[in-house]
Amino acid sequence: DSGVTQTPKHLITATGQRVTLRCSPRSGDLSVYWYQQSLDQGLQFLIQYYNGEERAKGNILERFSAQQFPDLHSELNLSSLELGDSALYFCASSPSAGGNTGELFFGEGSRLTVL
Amino acid sequence: GENVEQHPSTLSVQEGDSAVIKCTYSDSASNYFPWYKQELGKRPQLIIDIRSNVGEKKDQRIAVTLNKTAKHFSLHITETQPEDSAVYFCAPHFTGNQFYFGTGTSLTVIP
Numbered sequence: 609d610s611g612v613t614q615t616p617k618h619l620i621t622a623t624g625q626r627v628t629l630r631c632s633p634r635s636g637d638l639s640v641y642w643y644q645q646s647l648d649q650g651l652q653f654l655i656q657y658y659n660g661e662e663r664a665k666g667n668i669l670e671r672f673s674a675q676q677f678p679d680l681h682s683e684l685n686l687s688s689l690e691l692g693d694s695a696l697y698f699c700a701s702s703p704s705a706g707g708n709t710g711e712l713f714f715g716e717g718s719r720l721t722v723l
Numbered sequence: 724g725e726n727v728e729q730h731p732s733t734l735s736v737q738e739g740d741s742a743v744i745k746c747t748y749s750d751s752a753s754n755y756f757p758w759y760k761q762e763l764g765k766r767p768q769l770i771i772d773i774r775s776n777v778g779e780k781k782d783q784r785i786a787v788t789l790n791k792t793a794k795h796f797s798l799h800i801t802e803t804q805p806e807d808s809a810v811y812f813c814a815p816h817f818t819g820n821q822f823y824f825g826t827g828t829s830l831t832v833i834p
Contacts, residue, residue: 610766641822651767651812651824664821698766711757712814712822714766 611635614699614715622723626687629718633680633701639663640682641702641712642674646695657682689722696720729813729825736803737833744828746813747795755816756789756796759824762809770811771798803832 611634621627633640642654653666657676668674671689676682686693696719700712726749736742746756757772773780773787773796780787786799796815800807813825 610768643824650826651814653821653823656821666821666823710755711769711772712759712767714768716766 610713610715612699612701612713612715614697614718616718617716618719618721620721620723621689623689623691625689625722626685627689627720629684629686629697629699629720631682631684631699631701631715633682633699634713637701637703637713638680639702639704640676640680641700642668642682642684643698643700644695645698645717646692649695651698654684686720689720691722694720694722727813727815727823727825729828731828732826733829733831735831735833738803738805740803742798742800742803742807742830742832744798744811744813744830745795746797746815746825748813748815748817749794750815750817751791751794753794753815753817756787757814757816758787758798759812759814760809761812761827767812800830803830805832805834808832 613632615630638659641656643651654668655674656664660676671687674684696717698717700714728747754775759767760770761767771785771787784801789796810827810829812827814822
């Protein structure tokens with residue numbers, strides 16, 4: 609158990625809909641990262657937050673948005689869903705924002721299926 | 724995103740043989756070089772990492788070597804076992820607080 613909690617574990621929805629994925633980082637970790645992993649694909653970096661502020665943005669679509677709340681949990685919002693958005697979405701946390709960076713601790717992922 | 728190339732994409736070895744996976748990155752300012760293992764249906768987990776002030780690090784059957792001049796680092800697994808079968812990802816840390824993962828190497832250890 610990494611200490612990172614993601615909900616829901618599985619989600620099935622229709623095209624055009626909107627969903628919210630939730631992540632609770634390890635106790636004490638200030639950084640949260642979101643990654644998308646499509647079938648048989650690598651891990652695509654989406655976005656990173658540190659202590660409530662956006663710190664880095666990767667290949668995140670405009671239809672997607674995220675935020676980190678004062679209690680440090682984070683939410684990834686996916687809207688106007690398309691079939692190609694079907695993927696496993698991972699959240700990871702780490703103590704630092706960069707500089708003396710280190711290990712990313714991953715949650716179990718949220719599997720999104722868009723029909 | 725930043726350029727991270729990982730080779731080979733698939734690798735099959737006999738149990739007991741060695742496996743080597745290479746990761747090439749583009750950002751010369753990178754200073755942290757981890758390798759993650761992802762078993763089927765599971766989350767990625769760190770198996771070994773190295774920082775830019777050392778050239779090699781070893782942990783039992785696993786080692787990582789770094790060549791900062793050439794901008795690549797490699798994962799070495801010796802005496803491979805069936806439980807080493809998984810997908811391995813490199814994830815060099817880039818300036819701007821980003822971890823870009825390589826495309827992954829699917830390792831199969833044949834008993």
